[in-house]
Every structure is written in C-alpha cells, then in structure tokens.
Amino acid sequence: MERSPAESQLLEALRAGDEAAFAEVVRAYHSSLLRVAQIYVSSRAAAEEVVQETWEAVLAGIERFEGRSSLKTWIFSILANRAKTRAKRERRTIPFSELEPTRVPEAALEPERFRSPDDPRWPGHWAVPPQPWPEDGLLAGETRDKLAEAIEQLPPGQRAVISLRDIEGWSSEEVCNALGVTETNQRVLLHRARSKVRTALEEYLGGKT
Amino acid sequence: MNVIAPPEVQGLSCQELVELVTDYLEKALPADERTVFESHLDECGNCREYLAQMRTTIELAGELTPDSVSPEAERVLLETFRDWHRLYE
Numbered sequence: 001m002e003r004s005p006a007e008s009q010l011l012e013a014l015r016a017g018d019e020a021a022f023a024e025v026v027r028a029y030h031s032s033l034l035r036v037a038q039i040y041v042s043s044r045a046a047a048e049e050v051v052q053e054t055w056e057a058v059l060a061g062i063e064r065f066e067g068r069s070s071l072k073t074w075i076f077s078i079l080a081n082r083a084k085t086r087a088k089r090e091r092r093t094i095p096f097s098e099l100e101p102t103r104v105p106e107a108a109l110e111p112e113r114f115r116s117p118d119d120p121r122w123p124g125h126w127a128v129p130p131q132p133w134p135e136d137g138l139l140a141g142e143t144r145d146k147l148a149e150a151i152e153q154l155p156p157g158q159r160a161v162i163s164l165r166d167i168e169g170w171s172s173e174e175v176c177n178a179l180g181v182t183e184t185n186q187r188v189l190l191h192r193a194r195s196k197v198r199t200a201l202e203e204y205l206g207g208k209t
Numbered sequence: 210m211n212v213i214a215p216p217e218v219q220g221l222s223c224q225e226l227v228e229l230v231t232d233y234l235e236k237a238l239p240a241d242e243r244t245v246f247e248s249h250l251d252e253c254g255n256c257r258e259y260l261a262q263m264r265t266t267i268e269l270a271g272e273l274t275p276d277s278v279s280p281e282a283e284r285v286l287l288e289t290f291r292d293w294h295r296l297y298e
Contacts, residue, residue: 017294019287026286031276048282055286059293107228114224124222129255130262138265147269166270172235183237191231198266 003067011071014062026055029072033079035163036178039098039156040083042090050086054079069177076178098157099181101188108195130202137205150200154193161186162193221249226256230263 003011013021033054037047057078065074087094096103113128137143151162160179164170170178176186221229226249232238233246250257278286 019290022290023287026278026283030278056289109227124224126223126255130258132258144269144273148273166267167273167275187231187235187237194231194263194266198262201266
C-alpha cells in the first residue's frame, strides 16, 4: 500500500514526540475505538481500559510500524486483539447477533406492517404504508436528538457499524477491516441499524402530525 | 384500511423490497435483482416513500457530530504520550 504524504508526515511527527499530532490522532479515532470495544466487553469502563491499552500498544509499536496497512487499520487491529483477549478473560462470549447477524434472522419492520404472505390478492404488500414526513419536523434539532438516541439504543455491533459508516463516513471496506467482519455481515448490521433508526424517526415524526 | 388497489408488481413484494433497501443503496444487488427492484419502485409509491425515508435517515445521521474524546481522557492520553516519548529521548 502506498502511504499518503500526509500520513508519512503524521507518523514522523508522532515518532518525534509531537503532542499536537498525537492529539489529532486521538481525536480522530478515540470515540470510534470505544464503540468498537463495546462490542466485545461487558461495560463501558472495561471498554475504556481496552482503548487506553490500545493507545499504549500503538505508542510501543509505532517505531516498528512499517505501514503495510494504513495507520487507522493498524490501530483498529490492535484494538480488536486487545478487546478479544479481554473478552476471553471476562469469559464473555460475543453473541452471534453482534458480528454474525446472518445467523440470527431479524426483520426490518414488524410483519403487521404488511399483508400476509398468504393474502389471496396482494401477498406481502403494505398494510400500513409509510406516511410522508413533515418537512419542518426534519429540520428540527429535536429530530436529530431522537436520531442520536435511537443509535445509542442499538446493540453494540449495529451501533458501531452505523456510527462508523453514516456518522464518521468510513467506507464499507474500512468498517469490515476494523471489525473483522465480511462485507455481507457488515451490510446486514448496517441494514438492521438503519431500519431501526428509520422506524424511531417514523414513530417520532408520525406522532407529531 | 387502505382500499386503493396496490400496484401490479411482478416478482418482488413490498415486504421483500424493504429487506433489500440497503443492498440496493450499497450497490450490492446483482444486475437482474436491481432491475426487478427498480421496476417495483416505478410502480409502487409506498416503497418509493420508504426508500426516500431511508435516504433521509442516512443524510440526517451524516449531519450528527461525531462523539468527541472527553477532556479527561485526552489529558490522560497526552500524559501517556509524554511518558512514552521521555523513554525514547
């Protein structure tokens, strides 16, 4: 992989002990690291410890980091290793639904929203179709609060994927690498997350009209 | 109950389409399924509305501010960084 000039510069600055450069990397990745760590460990406090350990391991290894992957990918692979070790120590098994969602079926919407598959005329068509959302509702700050709240309430795997993809703007490939999941599983997690968040917005905006 | 006749859609029910929305937006549908998906949309206003709402949801999420590191955590990490650098000096 070709290293970008910006990343080479950043690495040099880190190795030279430039605090501003380190602060920049911390600000870019710390909260995402926390979200990913929470997939593996049982509490926020444990996740914070894992992330702290990850940063320590990053510093310990940065002299030797050769850049066969991007800095970001490298940092997240350290996190995944640390978090898995910690989960093992906690004797915690990660539910399939977190990273292998295809093994656990889950519909985007309640079946009551549709006519029965056996319906003689229109099987599987909308019974309760989505209603258009009010424009002014979409602009309101409160709608953004509801959206953020809906994301917070998702299971950790779905929450991490939607945060990285839709809030942080990562590519699907970057998310797959960071979480060690297949493209398909990444997409299923994203689908379930977005579907639930849309439903939360529908409940909120629908109640307002 | 909505008594307006749902459109004639071949091959894909609304319930099935809803489950394919992310694959569609991620451009992960094979060409033939994509064609079926799009011809369903051409005929079905409810599914067009659903897809539009998914797009709106994604856009609104994109406008959220990413979580930032707490000042306390940042202070601890910068201290870690200083200690680390001292070791190498």
